Amino acid sequence: MIVGTEWLxxxxxxxxxxxxxxxxxxRVFDCLITxxxxxxxxxxxxxxxxxxxGVTGLAMxxxxxxxxxxxxxxxxxxxxxxxxxxxxxxxxxxxxxEMLGAREVTVRVHHRVIADEQACxxxxxxxxxxxxxxx
Amino acid sequence: MIVGTEWLxxxxxxxxxxxxxxxxxxRVFDCLITxxxxxxxxxxxxxxxxxxxGVTGLAMxxxxxxxxxxxxxxxxxxxxxxxxxxxxxxxxxxxxxEMLGAREVTVRVHHRVIADEQACxxxxxxxxxxxxxxx
Numbered sequence: 001m002i003v004g005t006e007w008l009x010x011x012x013x014x015x016x017x018x019x020x021x022x023x024x025x026x027r028v029f030d031c032l033i034t035x036x037x038x039x040x041x042x043x044x045x046x047x048x049x050x051x052x053x054g055v056t057g058l059a060m061x062x063x064x065x066x067x068x069x070x071x072x073x074x075x076x077x078x079x080x081x082x083x084x085x086x087x088x089x090x091x092x093x094x095x096x097x098e099m100l101g102a103r104e105v106t107v108r109v110h111h112r113v114i115a116d117e118q119a120c121x122x123x124x125x126x127x128x129x130x131x132x133x134x135x
Numbered sequence: 136m137i138v139g140t141e142w143l144x145x146x147x148x149x150x151x152x153x154x155x156x157x158x159x160x161x162r163v164f165d166c167l168i169t170x171x172x173x174x175x176x177x178x179x180x181x182x183x184x185x186x187x188x189g190v191t192g193l194a195m196x197x198x199x200x201x202x203x204x205x206x207x208x209x210x211x212x213x214x215x216x217x218x219x220x221x222x223x224x225x226x227x228x229x230x231x232x233e234m235l236g237a238r239e240v241t242v243r244v245h246h247r248v249i250a251d252e253q254a255c256x257x258x259x260x261x262x263x264x265x266x267x268x269x270x
Contacts, residue, residue: 003206004213008141012249041182045195058193058200060180065193065202069219071138078139078247080215084204110243112213114147 004064004112005086009079011096013103019070019077020053022046028079028099029059029066036087038063063087077102082112139199139247140221144214146231148238154205154212155188157181163214163234164194164201171222173198198222212237217247 018024026046033040039062046057052073059066064082071077077100079092093105153159161181168175174197181192187208194201199217206212212235214227228240 001209003209003211004204006143006215008245008247010247010249041191042180045177045180045193047176047195049197056176056195056200058180058195060182060191060193062184064204065191067200067202067217069139069199069217071219074136074138074249076138076249078217080141080217082202082204082213082215084206108245110143110245112143112145114145114209114211 001114002111003114004082004084006083006110006112007079007081007090007092008108008110009077009081009092009096010106011077011079011092011100011102011104012075012106013101014070014075014077014096015101016052016072016075018100019072019075020048020055022048022055022057024099025055025057025068025070025077028068028095029057031095031099032066032081032090033059033061036090038066038083038087136249137246138249139217139219141218141245141247142214142216142225142227143243143245144212144216144227144231145241146212146214146227146235146237146239147210147241148236149205149210149212149231150236151187151207151210153235154207154210155183155190157183157190157192159234160190160192160203160205160212163203163230164192166230166234167201167216167225168194168196171225173201173218173222 096102176195231237
Protein backbone atom coordinates (compact mmCIF):
# COMPACT_ATOMS: atom_id res chain seq x y z
CA MET A 1 0.00 0.00 0.00
CA ILE A 2 1.32 3.42 -0.98
CA VAL A 3 1.09 6.04 1.81
CA GLY A 4 2.88 8.75 -0.16
CA THR A 5 4.59 9.55 -3.43
CA GLU A 6 7.75 11.57 -3.62
CA TRP A 7 9.17 13.35 -6.62
CA LEU A 8 12.90 14.10 -6.48
CA UNK A 9 13.81 16.69 -9.09
CA UNK A 10 17.35 17.69 -10.02
CA UNK A 11 17.52 20.67 -12.37
CA UNK A 12 20.94 21.40 -13.85
CA UNK A 13 22.21 24.21 -16.06
CA UNK A 14 19.94 26.82 -14.45
CA UNK A 15 20.66 30.53 -14.47
CA UNK A 16 22.77 31.18 -11.38
CA UNK A 17 21.20 34.59 -10.71
CA UNK A 18 17.72 33.05 -10.53
CA UNK A 19 18.94 30.45 -8.04
CA UNK A 20 19.95 33.28 -5.68
CA UNK A 21 16.63 35.08 -6.11
CA UNK A 22 14.08 34.12 -3.45
CA UNK A 23 11.23 35.71 -5.42
CA UNK A 24 12.03 33.69 -8.53
CA UNK A 25 11.96 30.50 -6.49
CA UNK A 26 8.75 31.52 -4.72
CA ARG A 27 7.21 31.89 -8.18
CA VAL A 28 8.13 28.26 -8.91
CA PHE A 29 6.45 27.18 -5.65
CA ASP A 30 3.39 29.33 -6.40
CA CYS A 31 3.04 27.90 -9.90
CA LEU A 32 3.37 24.32 -8.66
CA ILE A 33 0.97 24.88 -5.75
CA THR A 34 -1.64 26.48 -8.00
CA UNK A 35 -1.39 24.05 -10.88
CA UNK A 36 -1.46 20.94 -8.65
CA UNK A 37 -4.08 22.45 -6.35
CA UNK A 38 -1.93 21.97 -3.23
CA UNK A 39 -2.84 23.54 0.13
CA UNK A 40 -0.14 25.25 2.19
CA UNK A 41 -0.29 24.92 5.99
CA UNK A 42 1.01 28.03 7.79
CA UNK A 43 3.77 30.13 6.27
CA UNK A 44 6.35 29.04 3.75
CA UNK A 45 9.93 29.25 5.07
CA UNK A 46 12.63 30.82 2.91
CA UNK A 47 16.28 31.37 3.70
CA UNK A 48 19.12 32.76 1.62
CA UNK A 49 22.58 31.57 2.63
CA UNK A 50 25.78 33.66 2.42
CA UNK A 51 27.61 33.80 -0.96
CA UNK A 52 27.44 32.08 -3.34
CA UNK A 53 23.86 32.73 -2.17
CA GLY A 54 22.02 29.40 -2.35
CA VAL A 55 18.41 29.44 -1.20
CA THR A 56 16.31 26.92 0.71
CA GLY A 57 12.52 26.96 0.64
CA LEU A 58 10.13 24.74 2.60
CA ALA A 59 6.35 24.59 2.49
CA MET A 60 4.21 22.36 4.64
CA UNK A 61 1.20 21.07 2.70
CA UNK A 62 -1.96 19.32 3.75
CA UNK A 63 -0.75 16.82 1.13
CA UNK A 64 2.72 16.62 2.83
CA UNK A 65 5.61 18.95 1.86
CA UNK A 66 7.55 20.79 -0.79
CA UNK A 67 11.24 21.69 -0.50
CA UNK A 68 13.89 23.26 -2.70
CA UNK A 69 17.60 23.84 -2.35
CA UNK A 70 19.67 25.78 -4.84
CA UNK A 71 23.38 25.64 -5.59
CA UNK A 72 24.10 28.66 -7.78
CA UNK A 73 27.80 27.73 -7.85
CA UNK A 74 26.76 24.59 -9.76
CA UNK A 75 23.76 26.13 -11.54
CA UNK A 76 21.68 23.41 -9.91
CA UNK A 77 18.40 23.29 -8.01
CA UNK A 78 16.94 20.24 -6.28
CA UNK A 79 13.26 20.00 -5.44
CA UNK A 80 11.29 17.49 -3.36
CA UNK A 81 7.54 17.18 -3.57
CA UNK A 82 5.98 14.66 -1.23
CA UNK A 83 2.25 14.03 -1.64
CA UNK A 84 0.12 11.64 0.35
CA UNK A 85 -2.71 12.14 -2.15
CA UNK A 86 -2.55 11.30 -5.80
CA UNK A 87 -1.66 14.16 -8.09
CA UNK A 88 -1.40 14.44 -11.87
CA UNK A 89 2.05 14.61 -13.45
CA UNK A 90 3.50 18.12 -13.51
CA UNK A 91 5.57 19.27 -16.51
CA UNK A 92 8.74 19.68 -14.38
CA UNK A 93 11.19 19.99 -17.28
CA UNK A 94 9.05 22.50 -19.18
CA UNK A 95 8.31 24.70 -16.15
CA UNK A 96 11.87 24.66 -14.77
CA UNK A 97 13.24 25.55 -18.19
CA GLU A 98 10.80 28.46 -18.42
CA MET A 99 11.23 29.69 -14.84
CA LEU A 100 14.88 28.89 -13.96
CA GLY A 101 16.46 28.40 -17.38
CA ALA A 102 17.19 24.72 -16.56
CA ARG A 103 18.95 22.84 -19.35
CA GLU A 104 18.55 19.35 -17.92
CA VAL A 105 15.85 18.16 -15.54
CA THR A 106 15.86 14.72 -13.94
CA VAL A 107 12.65 13.48 -12.31
CA ARG A 108 12.67 10.45 -10.02
CA VAL A 109 9.52 9.14 -8.39
CA HIS A 110 9.55 7.08 -5.22
CA HIS A 111 6.59 5.54 -3.49
CA ARG A 112 6.50 5.36 0.28
CA VAL A 113 5.05 1.95 0.85
CA ILE A 114 3.91 -0.29 3.65
CA ALA A 115 3.36 -3.98 3.04
CA ASP A 116 -0.28 -4.80 2.28
CA GLU A 117 -0.26 -7.45 4.98
CA GLN A 118 0.80 -4.85 7.51
CA ALA A 119 -1.70 -2.32 6.14
CA CYS A 120 -4.53 -4.81 6.74
CA UNK A 121 -3.25 -5.60 10.20
CA UNK A 122 -2.83 -1.95 11.17
CA UNK A 123 -6.18 -1.01 9.65
CA UNK A 124 -7.75 -3.59 11.95
CA UNK A 125 -5.83 -2.22 14.91
CA UNK A 126 -6.85 1.28 13.90
CA UNK A 127 -10.51 0.32 13.74
CA UNK A 128 -10.32 -1.33 17.15
CA UNK A 129 -8.48 1.61 18.54
CA UNK A 130 -10.95 4.13 17.14
CA UNK A 131 -13.85 2.04 18.39
CA UNK A 132 -12.24 2.06 21.82
CA UNK A 133 -11.87 5.83 21.65
CA UNK A 134 -8.21 5.77 22.62
CA UNK A 135 -7.43 8.52 20.11
CA MET B 136 29.34 15.19 -8.43
CA ILE B 137 27.07 14.77 -5.42
CA VAL B 138 25.40 18.00 -4.26
CA GLY B 139 23.28 16.33 -1.58
CA THR B 140 22.39 13.02 -0.02
CA GLU B 141 18.87 12.10 0.92
CA TRP B 142 17.75 9.43 3.31
CA LEU B 143 14.16 8.21 2.86
CA UNK B 144 13.04 6.30 5.93
CA UNK B 145 9.80 4.31 6.20
CA UNK B 146 9.07 3.05 9.70
CA UNK B 147 6.21 0.56 10.00
CA UNK B 148 4.57 -1.09 12.99
CA UNK B 149 5.01 1.99 15.21
CA UNK B 150 2.85 2.70 18.23
CA UNK B 151 -0.11 4.69 16.91
CA UNK B 152 -0.35 6.89 20.02
CA UNK B 153 3.25 8.04 19.58
CA UNK B 154 2.57 8.97 15.95
CA UNK B 155 -0.13 11.40 17.15
CA UNK B 156 2.14 12.90 19.81
CA UNK B 157 3.98 16.00 18.58
CA UNK B 158 6.34 15.91 21.57
CA UNK B 159 7.35 12.31 20.90
CA UNK B 160 8.17 13.23 17.30
CA UNK B 161 10.03 16.36 18.35
CA ARG B 162 12.19 14.12 20.54
CA VAL B 163 13.10 12.09 17.45
CA PHE B 164 14.10 15.30 15.63
CA ASP B 165 16.07 16.53 18.66
CA CYS B 166 17.93 13.24 18.98
CA LEU B 167 18.79 13.17 15.28
CA ILE B 168 19.82 16.84 15.22
CA THR B 169 22.05 16.43 18.28
CA UNK B 170 23.65 13.15 17.30
CA UNK B 171 24.36 14.21 13.71
CA UNK B 172 25.38 17.73 14.79
CA UNK B 173 22.85 19.40 12.48
CA UNK B 174 22.02 23.12 12.70
CA UNK B 175 18.41 24.28 12.55
CA UNK B 176 17.62 27.54 10.72
CA UNK B 177 14.69 29.43 12.31
CA UNK B 178 11.87 27.56 13.98
CA UNK B 179 10.78 24.01 13.35
CA UNK B 180 7.23 23.71 11.98
CA UNK B 181 4.84 21.17 13.48
CA UNK B 182 1.23 20.49 12.60
CA UNK B 183 -1.22 17.91 13.87
CA UNK B 184 -4.01 17.01 11.46
CA UNK B 185 -7.59 16.10 12.44
CA UNK B 186 -8.31 12.47 13.47
CA UNK B 187 -6.77 10.00 13.02
CA UNK B 188 -4.27 12.67 14.10
CA GLY B 189 -1.25 12.33 11.82
CA VAL B 190 1.56 14.83 12.38
CA THR B 191 3.89 16.64 9.99
CA GLY B 192 7.17 18.17 11.13
CA LEU B 193 9.61 20.23 9.05
CA ALA B 194 12.98 21.65 10.03
CA MET B 195 15.15 23.78 7.80
CA UNK B 196 18.84 22.98 8.34
CA UNK B 197 22.02 24.72 7.27
CA UNK B 198 22.73 21.24 5.87
CA UNK B 199 19.33 21.20 4.01
CA UNK B 200 16.15 19.82 5.62
CA UNK B 201 14.42 17.24 7.77
CA UNK B 202 10.77 16.21 7.40
CA UNK B 203 8.46 13.66 8.94
CA UNK B 204 4.89 12.58 8.24
CA UNK B 205 2.98 10.12 10.37
CA UNK B 206 0.05 7.88 9.53
CA UNK B 207 -1.23 6.56 12.85
CA UNK B 208 -4.02 4.69 11.04
CA UNK B 209 -1.29 2.60 9.41
CA UNK B 210 1.19 2.74 12.32
CA UNK B 211 3.65 4.23 9.87
CA UNK B 212 6.02 7.20 9.90
CA UNK B 213 8.05 8.44 6.95
CA UNK B 214 11.11 10.63 7.42
CA UNK B 215 13.28 12.53 4.95
CA UNK B 216 16.71 13.83 5.82
CA UNK B 217 18.46 15.78 3.10
CA UNK B 218 22.06 16.80 3.77
CA UNK B 219 24.35 18.73 1.48
CA UNK B 220 27.28 17.88 3.75
CA UNK B 221 28.51 14.41 4.49
CA UNK B 222 27.18 12.87 7.69
CA UNK B 223 27.90 9.58 9.42
CA UNK B 224 25.30 6.84 9.27
CA UNK B 225 22.59 7.16 11.91
CA UNK B 226 21.14 4.05 13.56
CA UNK B 227 17.66 4.66 12.14
CA UNK B 228 16.21 1.25 12.94
CA UNK B 229 17.56 1.20 16.49
CA UNK B 230 16.43 4.74 17.35
CA UNK B 231 12.99 4.45 15.74
CA UNK B 232 12.39 1.18 17.55
CA GLU B 233 13.36 2.82 20.84
CA MET B 234 11.47 6.07 20.29
CA LEU B 235 8.39 5.10 18.21
CA GLY B 236 8.19 1.35 18.76
CA ALA B 237 8.84 0.70 15.04
CA ARG B 238 8.90 -2.97 14.10
CA GLU B 239 10.28 -2.54 10.58
CA VAL B 240 12.44 0.29 9.32
CA THR B 241 13.43 0.70 5.68
CA VAL B 242 16.25 3.09 4.83
CA ARG B 243 16.86 4.22 1.25
CA VAL B 244 19.68 6.56 0.32
CA HIS B 245 19.62 8.72 -2.79
CA HIS B 246 22.35 11.00 -4.01
CA ARG B 247 21.42 14.25 -5.72
CA VAL B 248 23.94 14.36 -8.49
CA ILE B 249 25.07 16.64 -11.28
CA ALA B 250 27.24 15.28 -14.06
CA ASP B 251 30.95 15.90 -13.42
CA GLU B 252 31.31 17.49 -16.83
CA GLN B 253 28.62 19.97 -15.95
CA ALA B 254 30.07 20.51 -12.47
CA CYS B 255 33.39 21.53 -14.05
CA UNK B 256 31.67 23.78 -16.53
CA UNK B 257 29.49 25.45 -13.91
CA UNK B 258 32.40 25.77 -11.48
CA UNK B 259 34.21 27.72 -14.19
CA UNK B 260 31.17 29.90 -14.76
CA UNK B 261 30.86 30.37 -11.03
CA UNK B 262 34.47 31.50 -10.73
CA UNK B 263 34.05 33.96 -13.57
CA UNK B 264 30.82 35.20 -12.12
CA UNK B 265 32.28 35.66 -8.64
CA UNK B 266 35.33 37.36 -10.10
CA UNK B 267 32.98 39.73 -11.88
CA UNK B 268 31.16 40.41 -8.65
CA UNK B 269 27.75 39.78 -10.14
CA UNK B 270 26.61 37.95 -7.00
